[in-house]
Amino acid sequence: DTGVSQDPRHKITKRGQNVTFRCDPISEHNRLYWYRQTLGQGPEFLTYFQNEAQLEKSRLLSDRFSAERPKGSFSTLEIQRTEQGDSAMYLCASSPRRGGEQFFGPGTRLTVL
Amino acid sequence: DAKTTQPPSMDCAEGRAANLPCNHSTISGNEYVYWYRQIHSQGPQYIIHGLKNNETNEMASLIITEDRKSSTLILPHATLRDTAVYYCIVRSLEGTASKLTFGTGTRLQVTL
Numbered sequence: 705d706t707g708v709s710q711d712p713r714h715k716i717t718k719r720g721q722n723v724t725f726r727c728d729p730i731s732e733h734n735r736l737y738w739y740r741q742t743l744g745q746g747p748e749f750l751t752y753f754q755n756e757a758q759l760e761k762s763r764l765l766s767d768r769f770s771a772e773r774p775k776g777s778f779s780t781l782e783i784q785r786t787e788q789g790d791s792a793m794y795l796c797a798s799s800p801r802r803g804g805e806q807f808f809g810p811g812t813r814l815t816v817l
Numbered sequence: 818d819a820k821t822t823q824p825p826s827m828d829c830a831e832g833r834a835a836n837l838p839c840n841h842s843t844i845s846g847n848e849y850v851y852w853y854r855q856i857h858s859q860g861p862q863y864i865i866h867g868l869k870n871n872e873t874n875e876m877a878s879l880i881i882t883e884d885r886k887s888s889t890l891i892l893p894h895a896t897l898r899d900t901a902v903y904y905c906i907v908r909s910l911e912g913t914a915s916k917l918t919f920g921t922g923t924r925l926q927v928t929l
Contacts, residue, residue, distance in 0.1 A: 708860070737914070737916065737917075739917075744921070745919075745921060746902075746904055746919025746920055746921055746922055747861065747917070747919045748919070749914070749916040749917065749918065752913070752914035752916060754913075759913045759914065760913050760914040760916070795860050795861070797860070797861075802910065802915055803849075803908075803910035803915045805851075805863040805866070806861075806863065806917060807863070808860030808861045808862070809860050810858075810859060810860050811859075811860050
């Protein structure tokens with residue numbers, strides 16, 4: 705399967721804990737996006753990488769959130785000191801070019817107790 | 818990016834055409850209309866996009882009005898597997914990220 709993969713698919717954590725999610729984009733795609741989706745809503749943009757450079761961040765991405773793409777391949781999204789409001793589906797997408805279609809992974813569902 | 822308006826839900830009988838409308842009255846001349854769908858518990862899937870001409874691919878057809886203020890996504894022969902939330906997105910290809918701005922979409926239920 706050469707699609708976008710995300711790990712883990714599900715994560716349950718207690719409030720105050722740190723969590724880290726991983727995204728592996730389609731191999732030749734240099735553009736990578738993170739989105740967050742809460743129940744009943746469409747996905748909301750969090751941040752964007754072109755190769756290893758993080759070029760855009762939404763105001764939704766508070767100081768507790770950090771994303772990296774160290775070698776321009778896989779990416780990680782870390783949430784520190786999780787809150788119940790962080791419970792959501794975290795989606796990763798990749799694209800081969802500016803304005804190209806974005807291919808989404810299956811998402812990581814986070815539940816903060 | 819311009820805002821879109823879609824009906825919250827629609828039903829369609831299997832085998833019939835599903836016509837999903839979208840209003841985007843504030844669309845700018847350089848903004849495209851994109852359609853994605855999201856099947857339950859999966860990530861969104863690209864369907865089709867267009868600027869001002871009608872477009873067709875193996876999944877669907879996209880009809881954009883001449884004034885570009887609205888569009889219709891057509892699934893010619895809906896099947897049960899087409900049951901999903903369909904998102905109409907107006908997207909500018911300018912700017913750094915060219916991100917997608919999703920609304921709440923239309924929940925299409927295909928029935929026997």
